[in-house]
Amino acid sequence: MAEALRFECQPGCTECCRQKGFVYLTESDVLRIAAFLGMTVKAFERKFVYRTRNRARLRIPRDASCHFLLEGGCSIHAAKPTQCRIFPFWPELLDSKREWRKTARYCPGLDKGPLIQIESARAQAREMREAYPGLY
Ligand code: SF4
Ligand code: SF4
Numbered sequence: 001m002a003e004a005l006r007f008e009c010q011p012g013c014t015e016c017c018r019q020k021g022f023v024y025l026t027e028s029d030v031l032r033i034a035a036f037l038g039m040t041v042k043a044f045e046r047k048f049v050y051r052t053r054n055r056a057r058l059r060i061p062r063d064a065s066c067h068f069l070l071e072g073g074c075s076i077h078a079a080k081p082t083q084c085r086i087f088p089f090w091p092e093l094l095d096s097k098r099e100w101r102k103t104a105r106y107c108p109g110l111d112k113g114p115l116i117q118i119e120s121a122r123a124q125a126r127e128m129r130e131a132y133p134g135l136y
Contacts, residue, residue, distance in 0.1 A: 005100075005121060007088060008113020015106045016087055017069045023058040025049065026131045029081045030056060036079035054134050082131045089124035091136060 025033075034044035045051075048067055050059045058081070061067050068076045074084070083090070088107060093099050104110040129136045 004115045004117050006111050006113055007109055007116055009109045010112070012073075013108055014069060014073055015108070017074065017084075018065045019106060020065075022060075023066065023081050024083055024132055024135065025056040025058065025081055027056075032079045033076055033081070036076055083128065086124050086128045086131075089121045090128055091125040094118075094121055094125050 030045065030049065031041060033048075034041045037044060039047075048059055049056050051057075058066065058068075066074075068074055068080075074080055088100075088103055088110060093103055100110070
């Protein structure tokens with residue numbers, strides 16, 4: 001990776017929300033999103049969360065990529081899951097030019113906008129590693 005990179009999320013775009021894959025949740029994601037929706041944690045979990053022994057993730061609806069993706073974008077934007085907030089500064093993307101370039105094929109915000117120092121991007125990648133220790 002270079003010393004700095006460019007990124008600016010593009011208004012109206014929702015491409016990253018439409019990609020295949022899981023949206024993993026931290027325990028604080030669960031509490032925050034349930035509160036944002038005005039639901040009890042129990043009701044939120046029942047409706048939107050799938051748990052395995054070590055992980056929690058959003059359930060995927062049958063006919064869409066995410067329950068919270070509406071026409072205007074993410075309907076829980078202010079409280080969205082950590083991995084959604086940190087994208088595209090995920091460790092696996094920052095650590096690999098190839099993966100970064102692959103992501104640029106669907107994310108029009110990569111290589112646009114203001115320069116972001118690599119240290120600041122790496123700090124976000126660290127937050128991601130700490131938030132989801134089972135994934136890294
Ligand atoms: S794909 Fe990129 S530009 Fe589009 S919403 Fe996601 S982060 Fe923003
Ligand atoms: S929670 Fe919001 S940001 Fe994350 S995938 Fe769903 S719609 Fe996109």
